[in-house]
Amino acid sequence: MGPTIQTILDKKSRENISISPFGIAELMSIDIYNDINILFGSKGTGKTEILRAISRYYNDLGHKTDVYESNLTRLDDVFDLRGNDLNIDIEDYGIDNCINEFQLLKAASEKNVTSLSAYLKHFAANETNKIAKNLKVNDYTKIDDATPKRKFLDAKKLIDDVSAFEQSISANSKLTEAIGEELSNELESILKKVIDRLRTELDIRVLNAKTIALFNQLIKVFISEISKKTGQPEKPYTNWICGICEQ
Numbered sequence: 539m540g541p542t543i544q545t546i547l548d549k550k551s552r553e554n555i556s557i558s559p560f561g562i563a564e565l566m567s568i569d570i571y572n573d574i575n576i577l578f579g580s581k582g583t584g585k586t587e588i589l590r591a592i593s594r595y596y597n598d599l600g601h602k603t604d605v606y607e608s609n610l611t612r613l614d615d616v617f618d619l620r621g622n623d624l625n626i627d628i629e630d631y632g633i634d635n636c637i638n639e640f641q642l643l644k645a646a647s648e649k650n651v652t653s654l655s656a657y658l659k660h661f662a663a664n665e666t667n668k669i670a671k672n673l674k675v676n677d678y679t680k681i682d683d684a685t686p687k688r689k690f691l692d693a694k695k696l697i698d699d700v701s702a703f704e705q706s707i708s709a710n711s712k713l714t715e716a717i718g719e720e721l722s723n724e725l726e727s728i729l730k731k732v733i734d735r736l737r738t739e740l741d742i743r744v745l746n747a748k749t750i751a752l753f754n755q756l757i758k759v760f761i762s763e764i765s766k767k768t769g770q771p772e773k774p775y776t777n778w779i780c781g782i783c784e785q
Contacts, residue, residue, distance in 0.1 A: 547571065559584060559591035568592070638691045642684075680754045686747035693740040697733060704729040 552571045558564060570592070579585045586607060593603040629635055707713055707725065714722040 555592070555595055557588070557591035557595055559587040566591075638688060638695065641691070642688065680757055681750045683747065683750045683754060686743065686750055690740070690743045690747050693736060693743050697736045697740060700729060700733055700736065704733065 550571045550573055552569045554567060554569050556565055556567050559566060566588070568588075577585050577588060586605070589605045593605050596603050627635075704726065707722070707729075717725075
């Protein structure tokens with residue numbers, strides 16, 4: 539051992555222990571430092587047996603120690619370090635899985651951005667075209683349809699969740715046994731009423747979303763037809779800054 543290493547080791551506190559890794563007749567004295575201990579030796583010199591003996595020594599004193607033998611097991615197999623068997627539902631921990639938001643992002647697509655020249659042509663011609671000025675429908679703009687879509691998806695998910703819960707308790711005889719048939723029937727009745735109310739709300743949200751979609755389509759057709767009849771360039775009906783955000 540070099541003098542530099544020996545100087546560093548002399549500053550460490552250590553304990554001298556006696557072990558018999560190769561049988562009772564071969565007693566071995568070894569220093570264990572209050573730090574990381576490294577055992578050097580080529581393959582087949584008995585390092586594993588020495589480690590087992592050290593482990594037994596400290597286990598006999600009440601400490602819990604283990605010996606990891608690299609040639610027998612792999613850490614990633616024993617402890618599933620790669621998470622191959624990990625399967626959790628984050629909603630069980632009160633975390634929103636944001637499934638609706640992800641679906642909206644997946645369905646999103648980039649729209650053509652309206653050029654400034656289209657605005658210039660429209661407003662330049664608007665000053666001289668009296669016919670187009672008298673057609674008030676030309677001034678209507680599209681209504682945002684992203685929010686109604688989200689509300690529809692939220693209502694649908696609520697129905698699915700409550701229906702799944704209602705079905706699970708209907709098939710759970712242990713629940714009826716625990717709370718009594720009367721209370722169990724009352725719970726099922728309340729859940730059916732909740733589901734009916736949610737379905738009514740879903741119908742309302744579907745109607746609202748479809749109404750907005752039809753209105754936007756109507757405005758698009760009107761603008762196109764007015765432009766054809768009057769010779770005036772179409773009034774841009776998309777937001778040229780946030781056009782890529784539209785569904």
